[in-house]
Amino acid sequence: MKLAIADPPYLGRADRWYGEGRGSGRERTAGGYVGSAHRPMRKPDHHAEAARWDDPAAHVELVKRLSAEYDGWAVAGHASSTGLLIAAAPAGAQLAIWGRPNAVPGGARVVNSWEPVVLCVPPARRDRATGLRVRDILVAPVRRQGFLGSKPPEWTRWVLEMLGYDPTSDQVDDLFPGSGSVAAAADGMLSFAKNGECS
Numbered sequence: 001m002k003l004a005i006a007d008p009p010y011l012g013r014a015d016r017w018y019g020e021g022r023g024s025g026r027e028r029t030a031g032g033y034v035g036s037a038h039r040p041m042r043k044p045d046h047h048a049e050a051a052r053w054d055d056p057a058a059h060v061e062l063v064k065r066l067s068a069e070y071d072g073w074a075v076a077g078h079a080s081s082t083g084l085l086i087a088a089a090p091a092g093a094q095l096a097i098w099g100r101p102n103a104v105p106g107g108a109r110v111v112n113s114w115e116p117v118v119l120c121v122p123p124a125r126r127d128r129a130t131g132l133r134v135r136d137i138l139v140a141p142v143r144r145q146g147f148l149g150s151k152p153p154e155w156t157r158w159v160l161e162m163l164g165y166d167p168t169s170d171q172v173d174d175l176f177p178g179s180g181s182v183a184a185a186a187d188g189m190l191s192f193a194k195n196g197e198c199s
């Protein structure tokens, strides 16, 4: 089957994190981005059209594209985009939650510690008889990997398990590779399956 994982820039942070905007305590210099003299940050990749993802319409279009082009898909977002992602999703799509116990508090009194994953499991993989069961909640810490917005390997494995990923026959498109962490975790599942076949 043809599957996709889409982890676009967060609505409202796209230009600031990946484009021309300034913020997050970082400055863009000839050598890249820096946090402070005491806590330098590695530059995340830069995309000339990052600001496009600060428009809610881009996220709605992405969900429509995923629905049209893939047998199964998952799209990540910030908690504040949950409503618009669900509203754009087709019947049968569902919401899963990534709990981030070590999320850095923002300016709000009630600290946001989760992110949504809206996903459409291929219909043939929805019944409990079709594969291993997996819960729609993951609690896993954010890893400071030096790349803003990167996902921990547990996240990728969880998303692929929910999609019923079969490494021997499925194609997975990682639409926003960023640090490459999604592909790396998915490749790990592939080598695991190959090892399983050999033993």
Ligand SMILES: C[S@@+](CC[C@H](N)C(=O)[O-])C[C@H]1O[C@@H](n2cnc3c(N)ncnc32)[C@H](O)[C@@H]1O
Pocket: 007, 008, 009, 010, 018, 045, 046, 047, 049, 050, 051, 052, 053, 147, 148, 149, 150, 151, 152, 176, 177, 178, 179, 180, 181, 182
């Ligand atoms: C949330 S990050 C992806 C993180 C990745 N999943 C990981 O775990 O490392 C979003 C990525 O989208 C890229 N991006 C920004 N604007 C884009 C655009 N207009 N088209 C495609 N990619 C874009 C950013 O540079 C960044 O690499």
